[in-house]
Amino acid sequence: MRRNLFLYLFIFAALIALILYVNGRNYQESIEKDVISLRAKTQEQEALLDSIADARLDQPLNFTLEQHQEAKNYFEKLGWTSERVQQNVTDQLLELNLTAGGNPLVPFTGQGRGFQVNDTRFVNHKWVLVNFSDNNQWGELLVTYTIVDEENITLETTAAVLNDRYR
Structure with a gap:
């Protein structure tokens, strides 16, 4: 069992x-x-x-003058092309670099040669972003531009930021 x-x-x-x-x-x-x-x-x-x-x-980037149709229409009403506006504004910004003490649109005091505009990026028919430096410091500007007539374009600094490599 x-x-x-x-x-x-x-x-x-x-x-x-x-x-x-x-x-x-x-x-x-x-x-x-x-x-x-x-x-x-x-x-x-x-x-x-x-x-x-x-x-x-x-x-492409959304914030460029080439992609902004309203800005192109604005320039067409004035009889300008966006390429012509870019060239004229950039030339005027670079001409201001020749001013003694640096570019007067830059609200900061540079070391040595003063601040010079290096590069631009157009946002729309009123604003341009500007990169500037004095070989030690660098920064960016938001510049408002207005087309007055064939020869005159007014430039005004709207905002500015300064970056310092030693901070």
């Missing part, structure tokens, strides 16, 4: 072990399938984000 009891206990334990093994294996396979599907979704989303980022890099 004892032998039969041990035999039944052994068979019962073996069945429980087999059930646990099969359930564990099925659970592991379902988890692996979930991981594989999540990895695939993640790769698809990364590819989508990369394509969106690439598309954004291909787009």
Whole structure:
């Protein structure tokens, strides 16, 4: 009788072990399938984000005179082109660099030669961003320009910021 009891206990334990093994294996396979599907979704989303980022890099800047149709219309009414305005304003800004003590549009005192305008970026039909430096310090200006007539363009500093490499 004892032998039969041990035999039944052994068979019962073996069945429980087999059930646990099969359930564990099925659970592991379902988890692996979930991981594989999540990895695939993640790769698809990364590819989508990369394509969106690439598309954004291909787009031109929004704040440029070339992309601003209202500004172009404004210049057409005056009989000017945006290229002509850019050239005339840039020339006038660079001519002001020849002033003794630096460009008078820059409201800061430069060391040595004074501040000189280096680069410009036109925002619209009224504003231009200007980069300036004196070889030790640099900064940016927001300059408002107004076309008075064929020969005259007035320039006025609206805002200025100075960056110092030693601060």
